[in-house]
Amino acid sequence: MATSHFPGPEILTFGEAMAMFVADTSGELAEVECFHRRIAGADTNVAIGLARLGFRVGWLSRVGEDGFGTFIRHTLEAEGIDCRHLYTDPEHPTGLVFKERALGGADPNVTYFRQGSAASHLTTGDAKDVDFTALRHLHATGIPPALSPSARELSLHVVEQARAVGASVSFDPNLRPSLWSSEADMRTTLNALAARADWVLPGLAEGRFLTGHDSPEAIADFYLERGSQAVIIKLGREGSYFRGCLGGQQESFTLPGVTVDAVIDTVGAGDAFAVGVISALLDGRPPREAVRRGNLIGSLAVQVVGDMEGLPSRESLATLENERPVR
Template sequence: MKALDAVTFGESMAMFYAKEVGELHRVNTFQKALAGAESNVAVGLARLGFNVGWMSKVGADSLGTFILEELQKEGVDTEAVLRSNDGSKTGILLKSKVIDGDPDITYYRKGSAASTLNPNDFPLDYFQKAGHLHMTGIPPALSSEMRAFSFRALQAMKEAGKTISFDPNLRLQLWEEEEDMIHTVNQLASQVDWFFPGLAEGQKLTGLQEPEAIADAYLQKGVKFVVIKLGAAGAFFKSAAHQGIVEGFEVDHVVDTVGAGDGFAVGIMSALLDGLSYEESVTRGNAIGALAVMSPGDMDGLPTREELQAFLQQAKRHNRREHVKGDDVHGESSQFNR
C-alpha cells in the first residue's frame, strides 16, 4: 500500500443542484454533482498534488458508483471504501440556486449506507499509512455508529503520533439535541492539533464571544493551532507563540457559499503539510475560500497549484495598485461553514 499524505472519512452524497433560480418545489431542471465536506477536502488536497485517501461506505447502487468514480477521477484514493450489503442506499441532497444569500438545502441521508459505518469497519492499517487525519463534526451527527467510528479514528491516529485537523462543520438539523452536539464536538476538538471553527461556531461551542477568548479555550485543552473564520474580515489565528488576523481576499461576485469552509480547510492543511508558517497557511486558506465562493459547485472552485498561484499573484498586483492609489483595501471572503 502506498503512503498517503492525508486521510479523511465521512458521508458523500449525490447532489442535485437547481439550474434555475427559485424554490426547490418549483424547479424542473437539476444537475448531478458530488457533495460532502470531507470529500471536498480530499479533492482539494488531491488537486494540489497530495496523495489523499477518503474512507466511507456507499450504497451498492448507481449513485454509490457515481461517487467512487468522481473521486477516482480527481485522484483521490478510495481503496478502503466499503459498499453496503444490507440494502442501505447512498445519500442525496437537493440544493436551490440563488442570486444572493445562502441556497436552500434538503437532505435525504437518514439511514444511508454511510450512516451505518461503525468501529468494526475501521481500517487501521489504511489510516496509519497516512501522515495526517482530517475530521469534521458531521459524521458523529449521522448515527451512534458513525460517532463511535469518529472517536475510534481519532484515538488510533493520536496513538500513532499523526497530526489531526478538525473542522466542526456544525449542522444543527442533523443533531437531535443542541447540547449533545456541543458536548460531542468539544470532546473531539479538545484532542486535535489544528482546529478551524467559524466565529459563530466557536461562540456556540464555548459560550464565549471574542475570537481570542475562543482560541484560548481550545489552546488550554491542548490544541496547538486554532483558526477562527471571520467572514469578510478574514481569519484570526493563535498558537502558543503566535497570533494575528489575516485579511481575506476581495471577491468580485459571490456565486455559491457552500464549500467555502472546506476550501479554507484545504488551504490551511496543504500549507502546513508544505511546511509553511501559520500566517502563510491562513493566507492560503483565505485564498481558496475566496475561490470557492466564486464557483457554482461545492468543488468547482478548488484550485490546482497553478491556479492558486495565479490567483495569489493577481491579488498581489491588485493590492499593489490600490496601495499606490492610497485606498484602504479590505478583502472579502465568505468562509463560514454552514
C-alpha cells in the same frame, strides 16, 4: 482503479459523500424542473482540494449499492483519491441532497435525504484495514459523529489512532444541528473531538455556540487550554483569525479576506478554507502564509456554482499566491 498494491494515503478523510442535485434556475425547489448532478460532502470537499494540490489522500466511507454510489466512487477516483476504504453497502442507500440556486450571494437552501444512509452505518470495523502508520495527517469534521452512534464511535477511534502514530489532526466542527438529538450532545461531543485535534477550524458563530465565548481570542483560548496547538477561526468576509503555537512560536493575528467581484455560491467556502490552511501547514509554511492561503482558496470557492468546483490545482494556486503575496 485498484489501489491495494500502492502505498497507503498520507492524508485520511472520512464521513459521508452524497449525490447532489443543483437547480438549474433560481426559485423554490418545488418550482424547479431541471438539475445538474454533482457530489456533496464537507469531508470530500477537503479530500478533493488536497488531492488537487498533489497530496495522496484517502477516503473512508460507505455508499449504497446503487448508481449514486457508483457515481460518487468514480468522481472521487477521477480526482485521484484513494478509495480502497470506500465500502459498498448492499442494504442501505447513498444519501441525496438537493440545492436551490440562490441569487446575489445568498446562502442557498438545501434539502437532504440522508436518514438511514449507507454512511450512517459506518462502524469502527470500517477502519480495520487502514494503515495508520502511513499517515501524515487526518482531517475530521463534526458531521460523521452526528450521523449515528456507530459513526460517532468511528470518529473517536480514527482520531485516537492517528494521534497514536504521531499524525497531525485537523478538526472543522461543521455544525449540523438537525442531525443531533440535542444541542448539549452536539456541544459535548464536538468539543471532545476538538480537544484531540492539533488544528481547530471553527467559524465564528460555531465557536461562539460551542464554547460560550464571544470573541475570537476567547474562543481560541478555550481550545488551546484543552490541548490544541492552533485555532484558526473563519470570520466570513472579514477574513480569519489565528491564535496558537506552531514551530515553537506563539502568534495571534487577523488577516483580511480576499475581495471578490461577485459571490455566486457560499456552500463549500469553509471546506476550501480548510484545504488552504491544512495544505500550507503540511507544506511547512508559517501560520500567516497558511491563513492567507485559506482565505485565498475560500474566495475561489464562492465564485462558482458547486461545492468543490473552484478548488485549484497546485499550478494555479502557485500563480495566484505569486500574484497575492503575504504582507
